Amino acid sequence: DAGVTQSPTHLIKTRGQHVTLRCSPISGHKSVSWYQQVLGQGPQFIFQYYEKEERGRGNFPDRFSARQFPNYSSELNVNALLLGDSALYLCASSSGTGHEQYFGPGTRLTVT
Amino acid sequence: AQSVTQPDIHITVSEGASLELRCNYSYGATPYLFWYVQSPGQGLQLLLKYFSGDTLVQGIKGFEAEFKRSQSSFNLRKPSVHWSDAAEYFCAVGAQAGTALIFGKGTTLSVSS
Numbered sequence: 767d768a769g770v771t772q773s774p775t776h777l778i779k780t781r782g783q784h785v786t787l788r789c790s791p792i793s794g795h796k797s798v799s800w801y802q803q804v805l806g807q808g809p810q811f812i813f814q815y816y817e818k819e820e821r822g823r824g825n826f827p828d829r830f831s832a833r834q835f836p837n838y839s840s841e842l843n844v845n846a847l848l849l850g851d852s853a854l855y856l857c858a859s860s861s862g863t864g865h866e867q868y869f870g871p872g873t874r875l876t877v878t
Numbered sequence: 879a880q881s882v883t884q885p886d887i888h889i890t891v892s893e894g895a896s897l898e899l900r901c902n903y904s905y906g907a908t909p910y911l912f913w914y915v916q917s918p919g920q921g922l923q924l925l926l927k928y929f930s931g932d933t934l935v936q937g938i939k940g941f942e943a944e945f946k947r948s949q950s951s952f953n954l955r956k957p958s959v960h961w962s963d964a965a966e967y968f969c970a971v972g973a974q975a976g977t978a979l980i981f982g983k984g985t986t987l988s989v990s991s
Contacts, residue, residue, distance in 0.1 A: 770921075799978065799979075801979075806983075807983055807984070808882075808968050808970075808981030808982050808983050808984050809922070809968070809979075809981050810981070811978040811979060811980070814977065814978055821977075822977065822978045824978065856921055856922065858922075866912065866924055866927050867924075867979065868924065869914070869921040869922040869923070869924075870921050871920060871921040872920075872921050874919075
């Protein structure tokens with residue numbers, strides 16, 4: 767079975783631009799979570815969606831938004847990019863509460 | 879506030895030697911605990927998890943971890959390290975499995991020959 771997939775793999779953007787990152791969960795998983803991992807740090811929780819509903823939001827500004835589609839794939843959007851948004855963005859899927867999360871390979875975002 | 883502390887930033891172990899990576903957590907209720915491993919430029923791979931029951935849990939790649947409630951610890955162990963174990967290791971805690979995880983800052987493991 768395919769694992770969690772994310773696209774694109776790498777992305778370079780300029781300050782002030784907007785970016786959309788995509789995630790497809792493991793088949794059968796209905797929950798998707800997004801994490802930001804800055805170099806040298808552990809991942810930080812951004813959002814969680816289950817059955818298209820937002821179930822949790824981390825301490826990130828409103829420039830960050832996300833949504834989940836009927837096929838359970840998800841998008842993370844970041845507006846007005848700042849240099850500090852440069853990070854590895856990880857998507858994780860699970861079959862729901864009570865089950866562990868499985869991570870994708872991440873999207874490396876560089877903001878110049 | 880919930881938090882995870884991994885006291886060791888970097889550890890070097892000789893190949894074949896035993897390994898213990900420390901993890902301490904701060905959490906008000908019974909935590910769900912996880913260890914993940916990350917190779918350079920890669921995502922996170924789940925090594926093992928603790929939800930309830932037996933406090934010694936077995937994971938993949940020969941790793942095990944022991945939950946000690948009295949010490950708020952969930953240390954990762956391996957009896958004999960292989961060169962391929964060199965990676966970044968993260969401990970994480972959650973209110974429930976499948977909900978938002980709080981990660982430690984990670985421990986980098988180097989393996990010397």
